Amino acid sequence: MKKASLILLGALALGGCALSPQEVDVTPKIAVEKPVEPLQGTVSVTVYDERLSRSLGHRGGVYSDTNDITTNDRLTLAIRSAVEMSLREMGLTVTESEDVPQFQVYLDDLEYKVPEGSYITQVDLKAKVRVRIIKDGQRFEGVYATEITERVPKAPSDEKNEELINQVLSDVLSRALADPKLTGFLKQA
Template identity: 35%
Template sequence: MRNRLLLGLIAVAGLAIAGCASSPQQLSPQPKLTAPMAAVGHGQPVSVRVVDGRSSFSLGTRGGLYPETSTVSVQSNDVIPKLQAEAESAVRLLGFTPTPNAYNAPQLTLTLAELKYQSPKELYVTSANIGATFKVDVRNSVRSYTGRYGASLEQRFGMAPNTATNTKLVSDVLSDALTRVFKDQTIGQVLNGQ
């Protein structure tokens, strides 16, 4: 009887300790353009392609006592189709017509170069640095242009952030960086054949 009670107490203590470890978070961000675009095109076809250039789906960890269990990740097959839709929407707002495999049309390739999430390695998670970087390659028959655009956010917390909070933060940073890409007037000029 005493052994059974002791085993029960050990099991409860084990659960309490395990509860201190954070479980991994797989986020599903919703990147959106956050500013109006000035239309410079006249409906010309443009080939738009979005690719994932990250070396890993992991953004980093939420820190805390067990950082190895508190990874934050965003899968390529989740975020890339959303970025493709937003990039095509931006190209339409700029006055062009996204057309897959358009022959001899200007091409825009948007690469998600980096997406990171960093927290201090402390007992309690109090803050996070989140960053996103896009690389864009635009070319027409006579000219090409390459640029990098980034956004970052430092967020402080009163308690460890849940999946919904982190999803919103990563969405905000992606949206900011994506909007910076298409606000660059050079992109519209190259798509316009200039």
């Protein structure tokens, strides 16, 4: 009897697990290189979530229709905070004034996908942002995208999902702020 119970527990553990919905706490960390000549000036940062839904996708598994993975309500605030900190590291002053150059970040896409079926072998993530800077009647716009594929031996834990989602967001924002055309536009007097 004891052996049969252990076999049943093992089969349940190895089978397609039911995964709960997850709300992710977004805390991107942007990697910027401090420029040889620090940028000068003042900007105001605004972030817009242009996605149609807070859902990034489904966690997969047996009940994939009921296990959405979503971002929390502080997504735009977290992105704004990370961008502001990076711009300060680059030498700029950040304010909330509308009378200074406007640095706008638009989150167009943030996706989380797993293969169809009950067994999860990898996670595919995508992020896409647009950055628009309006300065002295001139405008800069850049589009940046990042994709990550992570091979996994089993369905990722809540912590691993959060790490992967923050990684793809951090990567796309770092790519944007490393764009020489963007920094060149900010340097113009």
